[in-house]
Amino acid sequence: MNTTRRALVLAAAAAAALATTAGAHAQDYPSRPIKWIVPYLAGTAPDTTVRITGDAMSKILGQPVVIENRGGAAGNIGAQLAAKAPADGYTWVYSGSPMATNMRMYRKPGFDVMKDFIHVGRITQSDSVIVVNPDSGITSVKQLVEHLRKSPGKMAYASGGVGTPSHMGAELLLSATGAKALHVPYKGASESTNAVAGKQVDFALALIAPALPHIEGGKLVPLAVLSPERNARLDKVPTLAEAGVPGISLVSFGGLGLPKGTPAPVVQKVRDALAKALATPEVREKLEANGAAVVPSTPEQFAQSLQAEIALTEKLMKVANIEAQ
Numbered sequence: 001m002n003t004t005r006r007a008l009v010l011a012a013a014a015a016a017a018l019a020t021t022a023g024a025h026a027q028d029y030p031s032r033p034i035k036w037i038v039p040y041l042a043g044t045a046p047d048t049t050v051r052i053t054g055d056a057m058s059k060i061l062g063q064p065v066v067i068e069n070r071g072g073a074a075g076n077i078g079a080q081l082a083a084k085a086p087a088d089g090y091t092w093v094y095s096g097s098p099m100a101t102n103m104r105m106y107r108k109p110g111f112d113v114m115k116d117f118i119h120v121g122r123i124t125q126s127d128s129v130i131v132v133n134p135d136s137g138i139t140s141v142k143q144l145v146e147h148l149r150k151s152p153g154k155m156a157y158a159s160g161g162v163g164t165p166s167h168m169g170a171e172l173l174l175s176a177t178g179a180k181a182l183h184v185p186y187k188g189a190s191e192s193t194n195a196v197a198g199k200q201v202d203f204a205l206a207l208i209a210p211a212l213p214h215i216e217g218g219k220l221v222p223l224a225v226l227s228p229e230r231n232a233r234l235d236k237v238p239t240l241a242e243a244g245v246p247g248i249s250l251v252s253f254g255g256l257g258l259p260k261g262t263p264a265p266v267v268q269k270v271r272d273a274l275a276k277a278l279a280t281p282e283v284r285e286k287l288e289a290n291g292a293a294v295v296p297s298t299p300e301q302f303a304q305s306l307q308a309e310i311a312l313t314e315k316l317m318k319v320a321n322i323e324a325q
Contacts, residue, residue, distance in 0.1 A: 026265030029089055033064040036092040036256075037085075039078025039099070041071040041188040044160075045209035045290065046094050046254055049124055052286045053256075056277035061269070065092075071187055074161035075099055076109050083116040087261035089270065095119055096254025098164055100309035104317060105163025107324045113310075117257040119302040120271050123278065124292040125253035127227040128165055129234065130173070131196055131211055131220040132203045141223045141243035144203060148179035156182040158192035158204040162325055165252045166192060168313070169205040169226050171320035172248050173240075196220060207252060208233060208291030226250045233291040253295070255302050271299065 036054050040046045047069060054065035070078035075098045082093035095117055102109045132138045138147060148155055159167035162185050174181055184201050186192040193206040197219045206220075208231060214220040215234070224243040225231050227250075240248050256274055258267060277283050278296045287294050297305070317324075 030063040039075035043190045044188045060273045080110040083111040087259040089266035095257035100306040101313045104313045120256040122255035122297040122302045130223040152180040155202040158195040158201040160189040166205040
């Protein structure tokens with residue numbers, strides 16, 4: 001047997017052995033607890049989404065799904081950890097629009113959302129809502145803009161971090177209305193929402209999930225939602241277009257990702273468990289109770305959404321004159 005033929009035979013044998021090992025691995029998977037990394041703080045909308053979904057998937061797969069919150073740097077820290085984790089199916093990550101946004105918002109995010117992960121599927125998408133403290137006396141977007149114009153640069157708004165939808169949306173609002181305000185970034189949506197409720201800042205574009213309890217409790221006043229249509233949980237609140245500022249629509253979405261290189265049979269098992277969980281009425285009801293919409297997808301559709309978000313971010317950064325960090 002010549003050297004070339006021998007090399008081909010050995011390569012084929014190695015490939016067959018690898019396939020057999022992967023198949024056996026998938027057959028036994030999962031045989032121990034799974035870690036699901038959430039790159040945001042506990043209590044945020046992604047955290048709530050993951051806990052509800054993870055609990056359902058744990059019952060389907062027969063192993064605990066342990067949630068690990070690794071917030072910071074607008075999600076970059078948690079994403080970096082997930083990207084470097086072993087590709088064996090025992091580390092998941094909540095991946096979504098903020099991770100895609102960070103591909104343009106940060107010069108060195110420390111990971112590549114399209115190259116370092118296998119995106120299993122989307123779970124939910126959430127609207128953002130402009131909120132103010134009731135003591136401000138502001139009850140409409142028009143009044144907010146008037147206040148901002150009267151005191152340019154003196155009023156402040158909170159965001160869940162640089163490059164998050166709350167940051168991008170606020171800058172677009174300011175750009176569209178010719179107003180100015182000071183940006184105060186926080187570590188997550190819950191903290192930025194609490195900052196408005198606690199009068200530390202004047203307004204915020206908050207995700208509906210963390211804002212809803214404050215709105216229902218009378219601690220925040222919703223002015224408008226940044227979506228094409230009104231949100232079912234806030235059906236009396238106008239869209240930003242209805243409030244007089246058209247052309248701005250931001251929706252945050254998220255789902256489940258795995259480190260690149262995870263065996264295809266394992267990916268399929270995770271995908272099947274996710275689909276089964278999201279098809280359960282009880283799970284859907286819990287997710288939608290927080291103001292989110294359950295929008296399952298194929299891996300291909302999820303990846304396309306992330307790619308589109310990167311392109312959208314690049315466009316919005318130019319419009320809002322935002323430089324990469």
